[in-house]
Every structure is written in structure tokens, then in C-alpha cells.
Amino acid sequence: MANTKNTLIADRYSDALVDLAKEGKLTFDKIGTDLTLIKNILEQSPDLNEILSNPLTSVENKKEIIEKVFTNEIDALIINFLKVLVDKNRFFVFSDILDSFNVALDDINNISRIRVTSAVEMTDESRNKLKNKLEEKLKKNVILDLNINSNIIAGLVIEMGDNVIDMSLKHKLEDLSKNIIR
Amino acid sequence: MGNLLPTIYHIWNVFVTSNLFNFVVFIAIFAWIFKKFDLKGMLTGLQKKVSDLIEAAKREKAEATQELKKAETAVANLETELTVIVKEAQKSAEFISDKILKEAAAQIESIESNAVKVIDAEEKLLVSTLSKSASKASIAVAKSHIEKVLAETPTLQEKYINESIDELDRLNF
Numbered sequence: 001m002a003n004t005k006n007t008l009i010a011d012r013y014s015d016a017l018v019d020l021a022k023e024g025k026l027t028f029d030k031i032g033t034d035l036t037l038i039k040n041i042l043e044q045s046p047d048l049n050e051i052l053s054n055p056l057t058s059v060e061n062k063k064e065i066i067e068k069v070f071t072n073e074i075d076a077l078i079i080n081f082l083k084v085l086v087d088k089n090r091f092f093v094f095s096d097i098l099d100s101f102n103v104a105l106d107d108i109n110n111i112s113r114i115r116v117t118s119a120v121e122m123t124d125e126s127r128n129k130l131k132n133k134l135e136e137k138l139k140k141n142v143i144l145d146l147n148i149n150s151n152i153i154a155g156l157v158i159e160m161g162d163n164v165i166d167m168s169l170k171h172k173l174e175d176l177s178k179n180i181i182r
Numbered sequence: 183m184g185n186l187l188p189t190i191y192h193i194w195n196v197f198v199t200s201n202l203f204n205f206v207v208f209i210a211i212f213a214w215i216f217k218k219f220d221l222k223g224m225l226t227g228l229q230k231k232v233s234d235l236i237e238a239a240k241r242e243k244a245e246a247t248q249e250l251k252k253a254e255t256a257v258a259n260l261e262t263e264l265t266v267i268v269k270e271a272q273k274s275a276e277f278i279s280d281k282i283l284k285e286a287a288a289q290i291e292s293i294e295s296n297a298v299k300v301i302d303a304e305e306k307l308l309v310s311t312l313s314k315s316a317s318k319a320s321i322a323v324a325k326s327h328i329e330k331v332l333a334e335t336p337t338l339q340e341k342y343i344n345e346s347i348d349e350l351d352r353l354n355f
Contacts, residue, residue: 119332120339130347137350153325154332154339156346163355167346169328173321180317 003096010096017081017097018104026077028105034078035098038070042094053092062086112140115159117147119168130156 017035021028042049051057051065066082074082085091106113114134116122122130127144134142138160149157152168159165197203216222332338 118343126343133347133350154342156343167349173325177317177321
């Protein structure tokens with residue numbers, strides 16, 4: 001679970017990026033693509049992430065590194081955004097900003113990302129049936145994040161943000177056990 | 183004078199050889215002894231001593247009589263006192279006996295009550311433990327059986343997935 005304080009900070013910076021798109025200076029897709037690219041580069045180079053997040057590294061050095069690494073890949077406005085994070089010593093929340101921006105983007109695009117866990121791989125038919133059902137209920141475009149976990153025995157576990165709908169046989173057996181003991 | 187001597191002799195002879203003479207001699211000796219050892223005084227002392235003993239015996243007899251009377255009086259009251267003492271002892275014994283019996287009964291009741299409570303609690307605990315154990319065992323058996331059936335019938339997985347999807351209709355979110 002993300003640190004609440006970091007999430008709040010990230011939300012503020014994410015809102016700034018959303019405003020940037022709303023003002024027409026950049027598209028939501030471009031912002032999302034650039035942020036994802038930066039995230040991938042940082043994941044591939046933990047040292048780069050460490051230098052940019054380390055408060056002992058000077059701000060000037062950090063800005064110089066950002067210029068050299070991202071200039072040809074990333075829009076200038078996003079590079080300036082990264083420099084603002086360095087100035088404010090908030091680069092360590094970059095990953096949270098991306099998550100927050102994606103949530104905001106999904107909200108703007110009326111998209112709901114739902115994590116679904118099954119004991120075996122779902123058939124295309126079941127996947128579509130579930131997707132349609134959820135879209136019908138939520139009145140949103142649904143993107144399923146499918147996972148397999150044999151521990152649930154059978155059935156489905158559906159996670160929508162903080163809400164969990166456990167319809168697995170494992171959960172039903174646990175309920176049954178609790179009722180018998182009572 | 184010539185005839186006198188034989189006569190005297192004869193008389194002396196008769197006198198000496200007679201019992202009278204012996205008696206006189208005996209008396210003389212006895213008188214001498216009587217005088218010599220003060221037999222009279224001795225007899226008088228002995229008589230006084232006997233008299234004193236008789237007096238003392240009389241006094242003792244009188245005292246003994248008095249003691250006897252006292253003892254008779256005491257013995258006469260003894261039966262009454264004994265009866266009173268026995269009655270009091272009986273009352274005391276009955277009171278103590280009742281008290282002990284009541285206390286023992288209360289104690290037994292308390293022990294029985296506690297024992298019943300303890301047994302009841304233990305019984306509930308045992309039932310609960312057994313229920314939990316039986317429940318866990320049942321669930322484990324059921325789980326194992328379901329997994330076996332699911333492995334033998336792969337289409338069941340799809341069935342449960344579809345049931346889960348259908349279940350969404352009943353939920354509000």
C-alpha cells in the first residue's frame with residue numbers, strides 16, 4: 001500500500017499534469033506515454049533513480065542529468081516538470097505521481113481497472129461476460145487485470161480499488177466453517 | 183529349852199517345806215521386783231496410753247462419722263448433679279452436632295454447586311473444542327473432496343466462474 005503522505009503529495013503534482021492537458025498544452029496520452037517511459041527508464045537504471053531521489057546530490061547536478069538523459073525522448077514540458085520535482089526535492093514520489101495520473105486519466109476517460117483472480121485461466125467467453133457485466137453495473141469502460149491463484153479453489157475474487165468481492169469457494173468454505181463453529 | 187529347839191526345828195522345817203513358805207518367798211521376790219522396776223508406774227502409763235488411744239480412736243470415729251455424713255450428702259446430690267451435667271452435655275452435643283451437620287451440608291452443597299459449574303463449563307469447553315475440531319476436519323475433508331472433483335471435472339471451474347459472474351447481479355456497487 002502506498003504511503004498516504006506520498007499519495008497526497010503525488011495527487012497534487014498529478015493534478016498539475018491534468019491541468020496541463022486540460023489547457024491543451026499536451027495531450028493526456030502524451031503525458032501518460034512520457035511518464036511511463038520515464039518510469040521504465042528509472043526501473044531499468046536504479047542508480048539513476050537513486051541519484052535523482054538522493055537529497056545529497058546537488059539540484060544542479062540532478063537537472064543536468066535530466067537534461068542529458070531525457071531531452072531527446074521526453075517533451076520539454078515534462079522535463080521542466082521533472083526539474084520542478086528536483087527543485088522541491090520530491091523526485092522520490094515520481095512513481096506515485098504516475099499512479100495518480102493514471103487514476104485521474106482513467107476517471108477522465110470513464111475507465112475502471114478491475115483486478116480479477118480465478119483458480120484457472122478464464123475462457124474468452126467468461127472474460128467477455130464478466131467485462132460486459134461489470135461495464136453494465138458500473139456504467140464505465142472496464143479494463144480487467146486477470147490473475148490466476150489456485151488457492152481460491154474455484155470462483156472469482158474481484159477487486160475494485162478498495163472494494164473486494166470474494167466469490168471464491170475458499171471464501172465460502174471459510175464462511176461455512178465460521179457458521180458451524182458459532 | 184532342850185525340847186524347844188527340836189520343836190522350832192520342826193516348825194521351821196514344816197514351814198520351809200510348806201507351800202506357804204514358797205508363797206511368801208514368791209511374794210517377797212515379786213514385791214522386790216515390783217518395787218525395783220516401778221511396775222505400777224509402768225502399768226499406769228500403759229493404762230493412760232491405752233486410754234489416750236481409745237480417746238483418739240473415738241475422735242477419729244466422730245470425725246469419720248462426720249465425713250461419712252458429708253460424703254452421704256454429697257453422694258445424695260451427686261445423682262441430681264450428674265443428671266443435670268448429662269442433660270447439659272447432651273444439649274451441648276446436640277447443638278454442636280446440629281451445627282456441624284448444617285455446616286457440612288452447606289459445604290457439601292457449595293462443593294456440589296461448584297463441581298456442577300466446573301463440569302458444566304468443562305462440558306461446554308469440550309463441546310466447543312470438539313465442534314471446532316470436527317468443523318475444521320469437516321471443512322478440510324470438504325475442501326479436499328471439492329479439489330478432487332474439480333480436478334476430475336475441469337468444466338466445473340467454468341461453472342463456478344459463471345456462477346460468480348451471475349452473482350454480481352445480486353450485488354450493488
